[in-house]
Amino acid sequence: MLDFKLQKTDGRTKARAGLIHTDHGTVRTPVFMPVGTRGSVKAVEQRELLEINAGIILGNTYHLYQRPGVDILRKFGGLHSFMSWPRPILTDSGGFQILSLSDLRKLSDEGVEFRSHIDGSYHFFTPEKIIEVERAIGSDIMMVLDECPPYPSEKEYVSKSIELTRKWAMRCSDTFHGTSPLYGFNQYLFAIVQGGTYLDLREKSAKDLVAADFDGYAVGGLAVGEPAEEMYGVADFVTEILPENKPRYLMGVGTPANLLEAVERGIDMFDCVLPTRNGRNSQVFTSAGKLNLRNAAYAEDELPIDKDCDCYACKNFTRGYIRHLFSVDEIFGLQLTSLHNLRFFISLMEQARIAILNDRFAEFKAGTLSRMNSHKKEET
């Protein structure tokens, strides 16, 4: 069983500070996990991830299954060794990608048949197969195969879907317990609570999965188009059901504000492509709000992206220089913005953690969001 230590719950909110111990080191929560879908966090070096204190990164089972494939992953001794990453890795099962990327998919109780978005080849993913692939990847934290219904979906459909997700989770668990890690370190399995925005279905999904005693629990199927308030409501509701002594992961979320609101509601772990994707599009996150560095207004700006940031980009380069790099399409521009944005998200969670440990999360959240929004008002 995963060694998770809940160190502290904030005095006035549900925000938690904890430690997840793995054979690749300890993850301090709340934590933001950079997304390295295909064995690389886009445009950021592994040593830079260490430098900005990334405690754990994501890989994607569906993408890694396709390329480089399980044979190569096994030959190289798993993803840690393949990509030279010494800290923990969590792998999403890829259920979400199968549904969103595949040309063709056939869902059955048995599993999901899909056509590769790369070469058109046909594949069949079952819960058993997903665990086999995640064993080959060697992720520290493996996610079960789930079905993630689109938003909005009819209640009847979601009701059937959570039953499928439950059955698949149980089969993942059986396979997980019936197999061993390949590379000499422990792996853990998280279940995924589904149920859309129907709280009674969320309750059923959560209770069923909690009964089966997984290493941790994710809240899936959010950040798929529903209003933010509904997302917060579901997170708030589900964390009431989840056990205190297991980590809670809100998948695919989100903006800095989303993270703080969800931490307040008892979520411990997050992942999102926002910092790197927006960084590649010249958008940066700062303590005073978002900036688009392609904007001509920054051409002569001698300030760093964020004067409060300790990253390589902010310690060495001006907005004017980075704006120039984007205007002449130099790759170095997006290297700097990706690095900075990740540092911003990681630092935000580090600060949240300190606030929780000092019983002042609510003030921290209010102050942080207020500073971010003040700039937004100036810009409009």
Add this chain to the structure above:
Amino acid sequence: MLDFKLQKTDGRTKARAGLIHTDHGTVRTPVFMPVGTRGSVKAVEQRELLEINAGIILGNTYHLYQRPGVDILRKFGGLHSFMSWPRPILTDSGGFQILSLSDLRKLSDEGVEFRSHIDGSYHFFTPEKIIEVERAIGSDIMMVLDECPPYPSEKEYVSKSIELTRKWAMRCSDTFHGTSPLYGFNQYLFAIVQGGTYLDLREKSAKDLVAADFDGYAVGGLAVGEPAEEMYGVADFVTEILPENKPRYLMGVGTPANLLEAVERGIDMFDCVLPTRNGRNSQVFTSAGKLNLRNAAYAEDELPIDKDCDCYACKNFTRGYIRHLFSVDEIFGLQLTSLHNLRFFISLMEQARIAILNDRFAEFKAGTLSRMNSHKKEET
């Protein structure tokens, strides 16, 4: 006058080891200069350039004049400050780019009128203007404006062209001596010997320029399509005319073999986009020859790019991993190959320097080329 110290000439060849002292530090020659056309060496960070021991980098006057432009460069205190680069910078005048990139150009004795390849705007570059722009850039070593005739060109045309290049060089020199640096450190001016593959014209061009006592001399108009042997012949011939106590720079050259052959003929400085451009196309240089890492043959290869290399890529990652990065279009792949290739070129010149200081350049060259070629034979 530039402080160049010729430390040693190899006992059996014309290969030289020297020191170029600038206000931004000392450049040890022979030297390979990474190309940072627009204020960034493509996909490589400034701190990485220091890490791989780049002693000096290039900027391009034509490109920097267009973006970010002289106003911004002046506002930021010059290119060193703008891009946070502490070591020397050499700027090519951009004459070559004007001729190759501009939609429209009109050459006269006065200068060259051209239409920007960015926005179609019209500009007029004169020798005086080039120096003004290079003062705004604040490069340690400034190149004169020259005309670089295509290969092949009629002798009559080249004969007129070297006269134009001579006149422009003298006007550059006059402006250089009539103006001062803007940022409190010294700048130096190099002339460019032209003359195509006509040795008598090369002789005239070189002698005229040597008489005017520039800080250093470049051999231009080579590596434009002529056979390698002709390039070596011209370099060998021109270095006989150039003064011993000034650095010699072979512009836009070249492959590892080109560099070693030219060092043997008395050249001290090189620049080329080959390491970074080829790196972005997955081609890497190694002590055993070139490899294309997109090749499926490397999918399971657990070796580093080059086991003899000390760069971040070679110390941490396998060919198999980098091949995967290219196959899934991850930017990190080309970051690693660009970094490695630059380190390979810089290291080659470092080793050449040691060989020269030990009077064994000829053996070093023969051994190095033989190892590179042995692999080529294996591949065919």
